[in-house]
Amino acid sequence: MDFESALVIDEMDGAEREAVIALWTRCGLTRPWNDPVADMALAETTENATVLVARRNGRIVGAAMTGHDGHRGALYYLGVDPDQRCGGVGRALVEAAEGWCRARGAPKLNLLVRSENQAVLAFYAALGYRPTDSISLYRTLDPEREEREREQKAEWAARSRR
Numbered sequence: 209m210d211f212e213s214a215l216v217i218d219e220m221d222g223a224e225r226e227a228v229i230a231l232w233t234r235c236g237l238t239r240p241w242n243d244p245v246a247d248m249a250l251a252e253t254t255e256n257a258t259v260l261v262a263r264r265n266g267r268i269v270g271a272a273m274t275g276h277d278g279h280r281g282a283l284y285y286l287g288v289d290p291d292q293r294c295g296g297v298g299r300a301l302v303e304a305a306e307g308w309c310r311a312r313g314a315p316k317l318n319l320l321v322r323s324e325n326q327a328v329l330a331f332y333a334a335l336g337y338r339p340t341d342s343i344s345l346y347r348t349l350d351p352e353r354e355e356r357e358r359e360q361k362a363e364w365a366a367r368s369r370r
């Protein structure tokens with residue numbers, strides 16, 4: 209573990225795409241019904257979103273995707289390499305995302321925690337995040353994708369129960 213070298217956080221370089229997706233996969237953030245390559249490509253092609261990368265000695269140790277919809281900021285794919293956790297990288301990435309959104313006028317930052325990942329709530333509580341009083345709803349806009357997702361989620365749930 210190297211917690212001594214300076215941590216540097218800035219926007220992802222195009223050459224880092226594969227390494228960042230590999231990191232998100234190692235962190236358990238990917239799911240078969242989501243496509244991190246497409247999510248990343250969309251973040252890279254809009255001014256309203258970005259991927260932030262944390263590096264120590266040139267090594268990628270964490271990453272997150274952030275953006276805003278003109279009203280609120282959002283945080284996705286926050287992950288710190290398992291051997292680099294509990295050293296402040298997660299906090300630094302969240303603060304960098306907050307700064308990125310604040311600089312663009314977004315007054316709040318929202319994020320989703322999967323129901324099976326409730327252990328991470330203590331981390332977010334330490335950073336001042338609390339549950340909303342609202343219920344989050346979503347709809348998949350492409351009907352074919354919606355059907356595919358339904359099957360993939362059922363498979364995932366069945367595998368998780370085994």
Ligand SMILES: CC(C)(COP(=O)(O)OP(=O)(O)OC[C@H]1O[C@@H](n2cnc3c(N)ncnc32)[C@H](O)[C@@H]1OP(=O)(O)O)[C@@H](O)C(=O)NCCC(=O)NCCS
Nearest residue numbers: 235286287288293294295296297298299321328330331334
């Ligand atoms: C969640 C995660 C990003 C935290 O990264 P990290 O670098 O270990 O976090 P930090 O060291 O910056 O911790 C920040 C604060 O949260 C606290 N914290 C971190 N993990 C915690 C945990 N599991 N339980 C309780 N508190 C925790 C730390 O004590 C620290 O508090 P302090 O600064 O007051 O001492 C990392 O564990 C991870 O990648 N998890 C897997 C992916 C994931 O679940 N991402 C979130 C998806 S919503």
